[in-house]
Amino acid sequence: MAKFLIVEARFYAHLNDMLIEGAKAALESAGHEAQVITVPGALEVPGAIALAAESDQYDGFIAIGVVIRGETYHFEIVAGESARAIMALTMDGIPIGNGILTTENEEQALVRADPAQKNKGGEAAQAAIRMLELAEKFS
Numbered sequence: 001m002a003k004f005l006i007v008e009a010r011f012y013a014h015l016n017d018m019l020i021e022g023a024k025a026a027l028e029s030a031g032h033e034a035q036v037i038t039v040p041g042a043l044e045v046p047g048a049i050a051l052a053a054e055s056d057q058y059d060g061f062i063a064i065g066v067v068i069r070g071e072t073y074h075f076e077i078v079a080g081e082s083a084r085a086i087m088a089l090t091m092d093g094i095p096i097g098n099g100i101l102t103t104e105n106e107e108q109a110l111v112r113a114d115p116a117q118k119n120k121g122g123e124a125a126q127a128a129i130r131m132l133e134l135a136e137k138f139s
Ligand SMILES: Nc1c(NC[C@H](O)[C@H](O)[C@H](O)CO)[nH]c(=O)[nH]c1=O
Pocket: 009, 010, 011, 040, 041, 042, 043, 044, 065, 066, 067, 068, 069, 078
């Protein structure tokens, strides 16, 4: 059994609840443990993962959040920089699945957050599980 940390950017609570439900279901069905911590937004997720990875308390990580386009360029920064920083951590060998949705509107986010529809939270958890398997295989 591995220990995963779900790092959620709790900007849209009702959407996060669905994403976390899907992620936890995927982890539990694979026999793994899940804990959840919360940060304000997607820009804080990579830093929180980096801090938690440094603690050596967890085997893998799932980033959860929702970034919905508003009126300004800020969407590009939040969506792009959180993804870029998470990818950088992945390239450092930290097993991470990225379940941060980046959508044009809430309707698109709802379909992707819902475990009964596109289940992006479960998808991110499965990615993290696979990356941990590879980290163990190549260590
Ligand atoms: N607009 C969204 C944000 N913005 C907040 C940033 O992520 C960050 O918390 C702030 O800039 C302080 O550093 N975050 C989301 O997760 N989703 C959004 O739609």
